[in-house]
Amino acid sequence: MKNVFVTILQFVLFLAVFAAFSFVPPMHLQHVVGTTSDGTRVFIWDGLILTALLFIVILAIEGARRRIRTSGIWTTVAFALAVVIGFAIKLGFKTISSF
Numbered sequence: 027m028k029n030v031f032v033t034i035l036q037f038v039l040f041l042a043v044f045a046a047f048s049f050v051p052p053m054h055l056q057h058v059v060g061t062t063s064d065g066t067r068v069f070i071w072d073g074l075i076l077t078a079l080l081f082i083v084i085l086a087i088e089g090a091r092r093r094i095r096t097s098g099i100w101t102t103v104a105f106a107l108a109v110v111i112g113f114a115i116k117l118g119f120k121t122i123s124s125f
Contacts, residue, residue: 033100036084040077040108048073048118065123073118074109081105 051072059067081101088097112118 029097029100032097033104036101036104037108040080040105041112043080044073044077044108044112045117046073047076048112059119063124065121065125067119067121070118070120073112077105077108077112 048070051070053072053075055071055075056068057071059069061067084101085094085098088094088101
């Protein structure tokens with residue numbers, strides 16, 4: 027039960043970091059996805075990169091505490107679910123108007 031609760035908290039943390047740094051990108055890492063008459067569609071990498079770094083930090087802490095075998099799987103599930111949900115709600119995608 028404790029593992030499920032911590033996994034839900036980690037999922038919320040990963041999704042919040044992904045969303046926050048997709049809307050306010052500190053590094054301004056962008057990739058042009060496509061261009062249409064409405065404007066240019068870009069993907070902002072900052073949210074995904076910082077979420078991945080947070081995932082690595084949490085795994086390092088779990089490894090240092092020798093909990094990687096039990097907690098690492100739950101952390102990976104929370105990270106993967108947050109990334110999938112983030113892409114499903116199109117976090118990081120932005121249309122830059124050509125007008």
